Amino acid sequence: MDETIDLRPYVKAVVSFWWLIVAAVVLAVLVAVAIFLSGKDYEASALVTVPEPTQQLEFDPRIITSMRSTQLLTAYPQLAMSDDVLAALLPTAQSLAPETFSSLTELRGTLDVIASPDGRIVRLIVRTSKPQNAAALANAWADEFILAIEAVYGRGGMSFYEDQLNEAGAELGAAETALVQFQATNRQGIVDNELAALTTLQTAYLNQQNDYQRALNDIEVLRTQLENNTSDTVTLADQLAALSLQLQPFQSVGATPVAPPFQLSIGADSQLTTTQRADQLQRLDAMQVAFESALAARDQQLTGMQPAIFALQVEKQQLFNEGERLQNRRTIAIETYSTLARKVDEERVATRETVARLASRAAEPETPTRANPLALFPAAVAVSVLLSLAAIIALTWWRQLRA
Numbered sequence: 001m002d003e004t005i006d007l008r009p010y011v012k013a014v015v016s017f018w019w020l021i022v023a024a025v026v027l028a029v030l031v032a033v034a035i036f037l038s039g040k041d042y043e044a045s046a047l048v049t050v051p052e053p054t055q056q057l058e059f060d061p062r063i064i065t066s067m068r069s070t071q072l073l074t075a076y077p078q079l080a081m082s083d084d085v086l087a088a089l090l091p092t093a094q095s096l097a098p099e100t101f102s103s104l105t106e107l108r109g110t111l112d113v114i115a116s117p118d119g120r121i122v123r124l125i126v127r128t129s130k131p132q133n134a135a136a137l138a139n140a141w142a143d144e145f146i147l148a149i150e151a152v153y154g155r156g157g158m159s160f161y162e163d164q165l166n167e168a169g170a171e172l173g174a175a176e177t178a179l180v181q182f183q184a185t186n187r188q189g190i191v192d193n194e195l196a197a198l199t200t201l202q203t204a205y206l207n208q209q210n211d212y213q214r215a216l217n218d219i220e221v222l223r224t225q226l227e228n229n230t231s232d233t234v235t236l237a238d239q240l241a242a243l244s245l246q247l248q249p250f251q252s253v254g255a256t257p258v259a260p261p262f263q264l265s266i267g268a269d270s271q272l273t274t275t276q277r278a279d280q281l282q283r284l285d286a287m288q289v290a291f292e293s294a295l296a297a298r299d300q301q302l303t304g305m306q307p308a309i310f311a312l313q314v315e316k317q318q319l320f321n322e323g324e325r326l327q328n329r330r331t332i333a334i335e336t337y338s339t340l341a342r343k344v345d346e347e348r349v350a351t352r353e354t355v356a357r358l359a360s361r362a363a364e365p366e367t368p369t370r371a372n373p374l375a376l377f378p379a380a381v382a383v384s385v386l387l388s389l390a391a392i393i394a395l396t397w398w399r400q401l402r403a
Contacts, residue, residue: 009396017388021389042129043125043126043134044137046358047124048146048356049357050076050357077122084148085141086107093140110127124142135362146358165337168333171336179329179330183323198308198312209302215287
């Protein structure tokens with residue numbers, strides 16, 4: 001069996017209690033008027049503009065340097081109401097009204113954020129009981145919001161690279177100055193000339209030593225020949241060999257000319273004849289003493305030259321090492337400066353379009369903020385009618401249930 005709901009009792013009840021509906025409407029209007037007239041909060045707002053990024057740069061495949069523009073723009077209102085931004089704003093709010101702003105929750109209750117449809121303009125709204133506090137807090141909030149945007153979206157990174165670039169520029173200047181000063185006072189050429197002169201002289205002395213030693217060896221050979229000769233006389237060939245021994249060391253190419261150990265003179269009318277073996281041996285002994293004396297002198301001279309040559313070689317190496325070090329320092333400074341300069345340019349391009357700017361500072365409001373009457377009164381009437389109808393229907397249903 002179908003059950004039907006009889007609405008006639010409810011309609012009769014609504015008609016019977018029309019005065020209750022009218023009374024509810026009147027009461028609601030009076031309450032709306034009271035609310036409208038009692039508004040004492042002052043509202044101030046600051047405008048922050050954030051241009052949409054025109055490009056996205058990736059300098060390292062592992063690092064994304066910027067977000068998509070839509071994500072970036074929709075994130076700004078959330079960033080404005082973030083705990084970090086409000087925590088930075090709280091000291092300012094407490095200095096203005098310590099009894100009102102004792103926590104982030106109370107501060108957040110007085111703030112509101114409205115973004116434009118395209119997300120490029122963010123309105124920061126503050127409502128407080130004092131107009132001067134509303135304006136001051138709105139402007140302080142805008143400043144903290146801009147700082148947060150710069151820190152999150154790259155301006156802080158560019159500042160880091162700019163500081164590094166300034167330090168690299170100072171290092172480059174110092175490296176170039178040090179290199180120029182070193183080149184101005186460099187003794188490399190003087191040391192090279194002195195070392196070349198000593199080396200040349202050393203080579204000449206060594207060549208003479210070899211000649212002297214070779215002559216001593218030949219003297220020993222000739223002495224052996226003379227001692228093995230049973231004749232008392234010396235042939236003309238042996239005399240000429242002895243004369244060659246006397247002259248050989250002093251005709252060496254590159255040797256410093258020195259006087260022979262003794263003079264051998266032959267007159268124009270003299271004739272080369274045989275001589276006694278004892279006389280020739282005596283001549284060879286004198287030659288041997290002279291060559292050994294010259295060889296010892298050269299040994300002493302070469303020994304005395306070694307410290308000077310070593311000192312010049314050490315100084316030459318030190319000058320070379322210092323020049324290389326300063327040149328490498330300058331090269332590294334140039335490369336470092338160039339790398340950082342490119343990085344600063346890249347960061348500047350990446351962040352140029354994401355820099356937030358304060359478009360309009362909040363002014364001190366002159367009148368308190370009131371509710372919109374076009375929305376307040378119709379809402380009050382509608383709510384009062386619905387509540388009174390619900391009360392009448394509920395009362396009628398209760399009566400029928402008890403009957």
